[in-house]
Amino acid sequence: MRRRHRRLTTEAELDITAFMNLMIVLVPVLLLGMVFSQIRMIELNFPGMKAGEAPAAEDLRLVVTVIPTGLEIADSDRGLIEVLPAKSEAQDYEGLRSVLQQIKRHVPDKTDVILEVGPDVDYQTLVSVMDTVRSYPAVVATSVVEAELFPDISLMDAAENRVLAQSPKAAEGEGV
Incomplete structure (x- = not known):
């Protein structure tokens, strides 16, 4: 007589311990990463006035010109204030900041500037100039805070063939 062999069937255990360990580590890391990747938005004002409006004569219309060869700070009504040539393919942000701080001391109520x-001009240079024009780091009561310079920024296009002007002479009475 033939014997029938019973096949032994064993069910395999599903071991998900390694997967659970991965999830325990991965979920907090992803949640922490979300906090640091925020999108920043910069509000811009575009130049132009409503029909029938005229600017006041004593208002300072501050214009910062950004071209690859350097930066110019000027009053559109009174002329050139300062010229900052680019230093080894990089703009002089510290010079721009110090000139704007001097202007802010003379006209503390002014908050707008035209770029x-x-x-x-590449995008990174434009954003760096906007950050420099907007505020500067200042120490207040042993803490570093961002002090306001000119937060209301308007943009305008410079001419394609625009070249950097010559530096104004202090003897001629130009400048701040």
């Missing part, structure tokens, strides 16, 4: 941007 005249040349066509060959």
Whole structure:
């Protein structure tokens, strides 16, 4: 007589311990990463006035021109204030900050500035100039805070063939 062998069937255990360990580590790391990747938005004002409006004569219309060869700070009504040539392919942000701080001391109520941007200026330079024009680090009661310079920024295009002006002479009475 033939014997029938019973096949032994064993069910395999599903071991998900390694997967659970991965999830325990991965979920907090992903949640922490979300906090640091925020999108920043910069509000811009575009130049132009409503029909029938005229600017006041004594108002300072501050214009910062950004071209690849350097920066110019000027009053659109009174002329050139300062010229800051680029230093080894980088703009002089510290010089710009110090000139704007001097202007802010003379006109503390002024909050707007016009950025005249040349066509060959890259995006990172534009954002760095905007950050420099907006505020500067200041120490207040042993803490470093961002002090306001000119937070209301307007943009305008510079001419394609725009070149950096010559530095104004202090003897001629130009400048701040």
